[in-house]
Amino acid sequence: MTTGPHRRRWSLRTRLLWAFLVPLALVLAVVGVVATTAVRGELVDQVDTRLAAAVARSASADGAPPGGYGQDGGGQDGGGRDGGAQDGAGPDFLLAPGQGDGTLGARVEDGAVTEAAVIDVDGDGEPLTARQTAALARALAAVPADGVPRTVDLGGLGDYRVVATPAGSGEVIVTGLPLASAEAALLRLVVVGVAAGLLGLLAAGAVGAVVVGRTLRPLHRVAATAGRVAALPLSSGEVRLPDRVPSADTDPRTEVGRVGAALNRLLDSVESAIAARQASETRLRRFVADASHELRTPVTSIRGYTELVRRRGGLPEDADASLRRVEAEAVRMSGLVDDLLLLARLDAGRELVTGTVDLTGLVLDVVSDAHAAGPDHRWRVELPRAAVLVPGDTARLHQVLANLLANVRTHTPAGTTATTRLRADGHAVLEIADDGPGIPADQVGGVFERFARGDSSRSRAGGSTGLGLAIVQAVVTGHGGTVGVESVPGRTVVTVRLPGATVAEPDPDEGEDADGEALAATIR
Incomplete structure (x- = not known):
């Protein structure tokens, strides 16, 4: 998980699931380790019990006549352990009756292994290779002859539990049993435990996801209610807040219920204030x-x-x-x-008479009036060849355009060029651009407020009430449109967008050039 400004933010549902699954995984891991350790100890104890019996048999066999164990004749050529003869190589005590396959027997004199062998699956003694003997010698160097079982690694033979006992004259007898079967059982236990733990975690995660999802469902309903209220136009007009958190989600005995009840009280207060x-x-x-x-x-x-x-x-x-x-x-x-x-x-929502307004003709009329009122300015128009029609109030839209051009005439010096553009792109887009000194950056956001005053850097040859642009915004908003302004020194553009624009079919008598291309002209 990253940190800093790009830190990944998880949802509450995800965090709750992790808070549930991580401790569960730790508990399962601890239980698995403890269980595996206990089982390993039990298996090793069982090997040690068998090893004690094997040591007793080896000690008993080591004291018997060298000709055989449990036979009437000492030098007979017996065929098995029950016959008492030693088949194969190795210490003479290794093949004592009752020793199982894998049993290790070795003689050590003065720290050197003189004889060593293991019993194979056929019951014969199989001598160790030179490498195995060297590994055994290194391992036995750390095993004192005290009769205590110890675990040693014999290289290719694997792990063994061995017991070293003194036999007199400085000789040590070593007897050992392999731990392969115990280790295989432990491996199976670990595999089964890990598989069962993973399946348990998956099942717990699925159940936890369902439970957490159902638990958080009331919180989602509370958030949905808050979202619907936030989407309402609360800034102006008569606003009612019909949405409330359902009573089922306002139980004060639960955390979510307390949040829902608090939100309802907040909405009541907001509705009263509105x-x-x-x-x-x-x-x-x-x-x-x-x-x-x-x-x-x-x-x-x-x-x-x-x-x-x-x-x-x-x-x-x-x-x-x-x-x-x-x-x-x-x-x-x-x-x-x-x-x-x-x-x-x-x-109050009155004073608009809706009809079909020809914006193209309206622009020509208003710009002509502006030229008559301000002959010291340059007035340009850029119009499409086809007429642009919108539903609206002709008188009020005339006032919008007249106020915008009067604002240019009043607040820009003589010689300023004002260009009025009209186009249609689903909306009627009306732009009034001038190359005057512009509006100060700190005043651009408030030019449509009532009684807004321009900066002294914009010439004010005529009087101004500060309501012209406020009327523009009110009329445009009443038509369902928008108005905005962008201004930098040398370029100011006011853009009016009106919905529902249609383009009239051009007059066929105008010829092939009447294809909707814009016409530009300067009114003199």
């Missing part, structure tokens, strides 16, 4: 709408009376100038009131 916020926003919108509506009449009256007084004439020059300023501010206040009223109605 309801309070929505009520406050509704009251505020109603107040703004009512205030804007009520202000329209006195502002209009101020404008009318001011204009009436000025038309009568006969006023001093300073009074006439003051009335002009009053009238100009009244006009500005009237525009502000109209913008506030429009935003309040858009927030």
Whole structure:
């Protein structure tokens, strides 16, 4: 498992399974080692019991007449151990009656092996090879003649339990039994234990996966509820939170139940807070709408009376100038009131009349108006040959484009080129690009906020309420579209995307060139 920033993160289910299986594997391993050690000790004890009997027989045979063991005649040519004659080579005590195959017999004098042989499967003594004898001599060098069984490695003969006993005159008799059968039994035990342990781990893992999965299922339902709530548009509008954790998953006696109950309490608190916020926003919108509506009449009256007084004439020059300023501010206040009223109605979901809007013709009209209002700017259009149609409110979309071009005219110096592009790719994509000084990077994210003000580096020859781009965003959002801005010094692009765009069939009278290619022109 890696560490650091790229550390692998496991799921809770995986961690629980590992927390269950790893200790189980350790317990099985410990039990296996202890059981194998105990069985090995028992098998070695059995070999030692047989070895003690073999040593007694060897000692008894070593003291018998050299002609044979248990026979009436000493020099007869007997054919087997029961006959008492020694068949094959090796120490004369090796083939004592009762010795089994594999039994080792050796004589050692002054540390040197003088005779050594083992009993083969036919019951005959088979002398050791020179290499086996050398291995036996090295092993017996560490075996004292004290009659205690010890395990030695005899090379090609394998492991043996041997006992060395003194026989007088400095001679030592060595008797041994092989451990091959005991080691084979231990190997079978280990193989069976490992196989059974692995099968047990697999079975335990499968059962654990099912149990853990069922145990964590309520937690998954809690997470699913939280995910559905997180996907709701909680930032604005009237939002209800119908999702709750099921009562079966809110049992306070369980950990998951406590989490589910806490999540339900949290959702109740959030719903209450959202309801309070929505009520406050509704009251505020109603107040703004009512205030804007009520202000329209006195502002209009101020404008009318001011204009009436000025038309009568006969006023001093300073009074006439003051009335002009009053009238100009009244006009500005009237525009502000109209913008506030429009935003309040858009927030309430009203003020949109849906129809089919020809964006191509709309762009040409609005750019022509912008050229008339700002002749010191260069106005360019790039349009497809076929008309782009979208469902929407013609007046409000006209206001969107007019506000965007007015924003360019107001906040860029004379000589700036503004290009309006239109294309269709499933959506109607409207781009207004200018090569002005751009928007400061710290203000790009807030240009669509209400009463947002541009940086002083962008010229402000005319007044601005700070609501133009807010109205753009509100209208575009009301049409189900999006609006964004990208700006660097020398290039600012505002992009409006409107859904449901269709392209009208081009007029056949325009010839073969009317194939949807873009048209570019500069309005002068």
